[in-house]
Amino acid sequence: MGFEITDRVAELNAQLEAFMQTHVYPREHDYEEFTLNPENLWQTPPWFDELRSQAKDAGLWNLFLPREYEPWSPGLTNLEIATLFETMSKVTWAQPVFNCSAPDRGNMEVLAKYGTPEQQEAWLNPLLEGEIRSAYAMTEPQVASSDATNMELQIKRDGDEYVLNGRKWWTTGAVGPRCKVMLVMGQTDPNASRHKQHSTILVPRDTPGVELVRPLRVFDSLHSPGGEAELVFNDVRVPVTNMIKGEGCGFEIAQGRLGPGRFQYAMGFVGLAQRCLELMCERAEDRVAFGEKLSKKTSVQHEIARSRCEIEQCRLLTLQAAEVMDNGGLDAARPYISMVKIVAPQMAQNVADRAMQVFGGKGVCQDTLIPSVFTRARFCRIADGPDEVHMSQLGKMTLRELATG
Numbered sequence: 322m323g324f325e326i327t328d329r330v331a332e333l334n335a336q337l338e339a340f341m342q343t344h345v346y347p348r349e350h351d352y353e354e355f356t357l358n359p360e361n362l363w364q365t366p367p368w369f370d371e372l373r374s375q376a377k378d379a380g381l382w383n384l385f386l387p388r389e390y391e392p393w394s395p396g397l398t399n400l401e402i403a404t405l406f407e408t409m410s411k412v413t414w415a416q417p418v419f420n421c422s423a424p425d426r427g428n429m430e431v432l433a434k435y436g437t438p439e440q441q442e443a444w445l446n447p448l449l450e451g452e453i454r455s456a457y458a459m460t461e462p463q464v465a466s467s468d469a470t471n472m473e474l475q476i477k478r479d480g481d482e483y484v485l486n487g488r489k490w491w492t493t494g495a496v497g498p499r500c501k502v503m504l505v506m507g508q509t510d511p512n513a514s515r516h517k518q519h520s521t522i523l524v525p526r527d528t529p530g531v532e533l534v535r536p537l538r539v540f541d542s543l544h545s546p547g548g549e550a551e552l553v554f555n556d557v558r559v560p561v562t563n564m565i566k567g568e569g570c571g572f573e574i575a576q577g578r579l580g581p582g583r584f585q586y587a588m589g590f591v592g593l594a595q596r597c598l599e600l601m602c603e604r605a606e607d608r609v610a611f612g613e614k615l616s617k618k619t620s621v622q623h624e625i626a627r628s629r630c631e632i633e634q635c636r637l638l639t640l641q642a643a644e645v646m647d648n649g650g651l652d653a654a655r656p657y658i659s660m661v662k663i664v665a666p667q668m669a670q671n672v673a674d675r676a677m678q679v680f681g682g683k684g685v686c687q688d689t690l691i692p693s694v695f696t697r698a699r700f701c702r703i704a705d706g707p708d709e710v711h712m713s714q715l716g717k718m719t720l721r722e723l724a725t726g
């Protein structure tokens with residue numbers, strides 16, 4: 322278990338670090354100053370696209386696609402990608418600068434894996450170029466959506482078209498004007514076996530009948546410029562060629578969509594937590610209370626130590642998960658995929674909580690990224706499947722493995 326880094330990845334990582342130092346950290350607060358200003362609702366900061374162009378020109382682009390997706394992939398293994406994700410995630414809004422953010426990365430992977438050449442030409446290429454953004458619409462308000470087989474939105478064939486009727490919510494990115502396409506999961510055959518009833522279909526965001534009911538607030542934030550949408554689908558018609566892979570494959574796509582994405586997601590939290598730890602240490606060295614620096618207080622030292630242990634545990638677990646995926650494939654990696662999904666957001670939530678405490682009042686205002694790390698980690702313990710679902714899956718897998726030796 323060496324997790325050896327090739328020269329190429331060491332070089333890419335150094336490039337990413339330099340890019341973060343030169344272009345991202347200096348603008349860290351500018352992004353939220355702009356996006357949280359109600360006058361700029363659903364707009365992207367004017368300098369943001371320039372930053373994306375610079376990252377693209379530097380070759381720091383689409384690093385998320387593992388090498389089985391060549392020619393679209395830069396040819397890296399999951400282990401190599403995981404390493405880079407820690408570096409590019411140390412600011413909450415940095416992943417899209419490198420065209421590596423959710424939900425686009427999962428959607429691009431689906432299109433690369435299952436898309437027809439026409440679907441890839443229409444949607445994958447512009448996504449890879451960073452010209453458009455996308456959304457994934459599975460969750461529905463009226464059913465427990467942690468169980469993907471519960472989805473009720475109807476997808477019915479009518480000649481050369483499919484007609485969609487139903488309601489979705491928590492569709493990340495679908496409020497902002499940059500979202501041009503959605504991957505929508507719905508029911509095509511209620512009589513099929515439980516895991517074959519659903520399908521995933523491409524719906525251009527501006528298709529007649531797709532109506533925005535409201536943007537949802539997450540802990541009082543509208544998450545502009547992408548937002549989380551509640552949507553109604555009212556007789557929405559798309560050509561049959563928009564179906565991905567085939568009728569009945571929706572559940573399989575939902576599961577597969579989050580495979581390699583899980584390591585990237587977990588490493589994103591490692592990056593954010595590491596940044597909180599670094600800030601916590603700086604603050605503890607700078608701040609004097611009751612005659613001594615905070616860093617001299619045993620309780621603060623313990624919080625720093627605890628945070629370092631938890632970050633390192635999560636980092637190593639995630640690298641191990643990525644290595645198992647590279648060497649043993651998705652089946653071998655399944656328990657690890659659950660493990661990192663359970664461990665990473667909780668770890669980041671804990672570290673951010675401690676950093677917040679060490680910062681005092683400054684830790685809960687807009688002057689550091691700590692509150693946004695805390696809230697993101699908290700909602701990610703629900704989004705993409707709640708903790709309990711992954712724990713039950715991991716528990717069952719563990720029992721099975723032990724029973725079969």
Ligand SMILES: Cc1cc2nc3c(=O)[nH]c(=O)nc-3n(C[C@H](O)[C@H](O)[C@H](O)COP(=O)(O)OP(=O)(O)OC[C@H]3O[C@@H](n4cnc5c(N)ncnc54)[C@H](O)[C@@H]3O)c2cc1C
Pocket residue numbers: 424456457458459460461464465466467468490491492493494539549700703704705706707709710713
């Ligand atoms: C900020 C944010 C962004 C999101 N983005 C998207 C997106 O882009 N696209 C999309 O489709 N969805 C998205 N979601 C939705 C998210 O994936 C769902 O909220 C999640 O899957 C849970 O579904 P639910 O809300 O219906 O909760 P429910 O299924 O009603 O579950 C509620 C609670 O029940 C408990 N529970 C459920 N199952 C079990 C179990 N097996 N054992 C024990 N307890 C259990 C858990 O505590 C769970 O939190 C997002 C959510 C958030 C908050």
